[in-house]
Amino acid sequence: MQTLRHNETSLFAYFPRSFALPQLRQDLITGRWVAVATERARRPDSFTQAAKEAVAARDVCPFCPGHESMTPPEVLAYRAPGSPANGEGWWIRVVPNLYAAFRLEADGQERREGRFSQRDAIGACEVLISSPDHRAPTPLLPRRQVEEIVQSYVDRYRHHAQNPALEHVLILYNHGRPAGASLEHPHSQLYAINLVPPTFNDELGGARRFLDAQAGCAFCRTMEDERAAGSRIVFENDAFVVFAPFAARTPFETWIMPRRHRASFGELDLSSEKAAFAEALQLTLTALHEGLNDPPFNYYIHSAPLKASVDRDYHWHLELIPKLSTAAGFELGTGMWINVVKPEDSAAFLRDRIQKKVGQPA
Amino acid sequence: MQTLRHNETSLFAYFPRSFALPQLRQDLITGRWVAVATERARRPDSFTQAAKEAVAARDVCPFCPGHESMTPPEVLAYRAPGSPANGEGWWIRVVPNLYAAFRLEADGQERREGRFSQRDAIGACEVLISSPDHRAPTPLLPRRQVEEIVQSYVDRYRHHAQNPALEHVLILYNHGRPAGASLEHPHSQLYAINLVPPTFNDELGGARRFLDAQAGCAFCRTMEDERAAGSRIVFENDAFVVFAPFAARTPFETWIMPRRHRASFGELDLSSEKAAFAEALQLTLTALHEGLNDPPFNYYIHSAPLKASVDRDYHWHLELIPKLSTAAGFELGTGMWINVVKPEDSAAFLRDRIQKKVGQPA
Structure with missing residues (x-):
């Protein structure tokens, strides 16, 4: 007992919660960027494995109606006419x-x-609360509400895209604690930051090489190839194709891609694409939720960096990565992935589930 | 109940355990390689979240003495004179x-x-059992046994380095289920593969740029800088420096680097470096084990690709990454990391623990 108390004290001495601005540090050798953000640290004793995982219960959830004062003031809300900002409704x-x-x-x-350099981590981080319902993940929401989620993505994306200090906007969703969700109430997150993330340098480099060599958008051609092959297709509607990528990193990795070639998510056509995107997203998440008993997952929307001239090269899309395996020493040490499920098998599983659902009367 | 059984059946239909050779698939756009290895899949119903996590109990552990027949025949063993191969001793x-x-x-x-291409995943995968003791992770072993572990790393590294079909040898350790360890009995793993992993292209590119610009090894200079700064040093002995890297990706990330400039781990000097490496490794793991109550972690040894001419550029080292945070949508979507602990703080914590231990009589 005394040892434990002593441990806690000594841990606090080493890890004072720092309120300094978050910093970006660059690895000298690989060029990899790391954001050092100590204000995000939970109590330092949470690093000891004995610490209990506390999930915010419903009555203290900062995202539930009636608890609006527990968050910073809202930057956007869709609410009933006449209802006051930062109140219910x-x-x-x-x-x-x-x-x-x-x-x-x-x-x-x-x-x-x-030789070491660091700079302030400039950007905006926002939470987009999916609905007032604490216990309704996307599969359980009315379709109309999923369309409103997409609308909020577009509104906030376009807002930050106008800020000349920023380079990139990432919208993402973490579902379940093993996938990094710290609060249960369903919510998306937005990061609008002042640098181009490393993954985009890889993607843009590959897309540019493809464009130069084959005179076409690598993403458009991939969609054509996938539709011709058929074996990795999960779902299609008028505006989107859902498929398991040929080199899927994890079991059930799935991409949602617009048929219309546009580099930026901000160009989503609200009249012709919004409802179709909501349909593709909800059907895919529902097949996963019901077929695999609500697994944890991450998804994020990949959109062109704000200042890059890549209208022809890039093609925005959503990447969904269920957390069904653990990245371990091999993945960390090599940057490669080992996938124990063929994407053809996971696509067939999800495709059949969706076909049964769409085919049958609601 | 019936639903569950039905689910299991249908899951088996989609995911037959395939005994085909593992394949490498390349992502068309990023060039990222993925190994598709369906034989590694556990029962497909393990993807449903209801499936119970089964940890092999001691009496059925394939790595315990007396169970040698549960593994493929040994490729190396240090054993008592006269004891039979694949028996106890x-x-x-x-x-x-x-x-x-x-x-x-x-x-x-x-x-x-x-447009898609894939090829057979060529290589060797081995398990290096740390000791006969099912319940003794590295911190609890005699120092002499840790030196034997290092000896086995060197022996197997040198063995595979002679195979002209291979490009790279990675030795790693996963500790704890959250870090990807599937069996409790302490063991390391070796991957000897026929391609250069992506992380090395990043590292080698950066090291080459540094060498060209500043006429020196980036790793040697980093060690000098760290020793001059002091704030991120964890431990030093005659042959190794242990420190938290300036751009640490996760809380308590720690590197162990040889003072002697050598590109390949295979060049470890058994007379002057083996005991020092074992000391640095065991003291670091013990500080982590005792200070944070046995957290999960991964470590891996980064060594030059076998056929690369990088004797001047590269410098082998060990990277230790405790699993104290979750890579979520932000990390997956950007390739960046958010670290909630300053490496100066984690280094001070581990350094003080080791100083107390080394200073006090055993």
Whole structure:
């Protein structure tokens, strides 16, 4: 007992909660960027494995109606006419992330320590609350509400895309604690940041090589190839194709891609694409939810960096990655993935589930 | 109940355990490689979240003495004189991995499906059993046994480095189920594969740029800088420096680097470096084990690709990554990391623990 108490004290001494602005540090050798954001640290004793995992119960959930004062003031809300800002009456609510790894008020000044360099992590972090219902993940929401979620994505994307200080906007969703969700109430997150993430350099480099060599968009051609092959197709509607990528990294990795070639998610056509995107997203998540008993997952929307001239090269899309396996020493050490399920098998499983659902009367 | 049974049946229909050779698939756009190894799949119903996690109990552990017949025949063992191969009497035992993601008997032939290409995943996967003791992770072993572990790393590394079909040898350790360990009995793993992993292209590119610009090894200079700064140093002995890297990706990420510049782990000097490496590794793991109550972690040894001419550029080292946070949508979507602990703080914590331990009589 005394040992435990002693441990806690000593841990606090080493890890004071720092309220300094978050910093970006660059690895000297690989060029990899890391955001050091100590304000996000939970109590330092949470690093000891004995610490109990506390999930916010419903009555103290900061995202539930009636608890609006527990979050920073809303930056967007779809709410009943006449209902007051930061009160009840909303069906979509967007608020700044209380534990932001990036801050808009930072100055981005580079600081050097010998050969090491770091700079302020500039950006905005927001939480997009999916609905007032604490226990309704996307599969359980009315389709109309999923369309409102998509609308909120577009609204916030377009808002941040106008900020000349920013380079990139990422919208993502973490479902379940093993996939990194710290609060149970369903919500998406937005990161609008002042650098181009490394994954985009890889994607853009490959897309450019493809464009130069074969005179076409790599994503458009991939969709054509997938539709011709058929074996990895999960679902199609007028505006979107859902498929398991040929080199899927994890069991049940699935991409949702617009048929219409556009580099930026901000160009989503609200009249012709919004409902179709909501349909593709909800059907895919429902097949996963029902077929695999509500597994944890992450999804994110990949959209062109804001200032890159890549209208021809890039093609926005959503990547859905269920958390059914663990990235271990091999993945960390090599940057490669080992997938124990063929994407043809996972696609067939999801496709059959969706066909049964869509085919049968509601 | 019936639903569950039905689910299981239908899952088996989609995911027959395939005994085909593992395949490498390349992502068309990013160039990222994925090994598709369906033989590694556990029962397909393990993907449903209801499936119970079964940890092999001690009496059925294939790595315990007396159970040697449960593994493929050993490829190396340090054992008592006169004790029979694949019987008891060993203190280190190395066996092929039963669930190999890479196979030496594959032909590496490339197969194309339109624009998509895949080839056999050629390589060897081995398990290096740390000791006969099911319940003794590295911190609890005698130092002499840790030196034997290092000896087995070197022996197997040098063995595979002679195979002209292979490009790279990775040795790694997964500790704890959240870090991907599927069997409790402490063991390391070796992957000897026929391609250069993506992380090395990043590392080698950065090291080459540094060498060209500043006429020195980036790793040697980093060690000098770290020793001069002092704030991220965890431990030093005659042959190794242990430190938290400036751009640590996760809380308590720690590197162990030899002072002597050598590109390949295979060049470890058994007389001057083996004991020092074992000391640095065991003290670091013990500080982590005792200070944070036995957290899960991964470590891997980064060594130069076998056929690369990088004697001047590269510098082998070990990277230790505790699993104290979850890579979620942000990390997957951007390739960036958010670290909630400053490496200066984690280094001070581990350094003080080790100093107390080394300073006090055993």
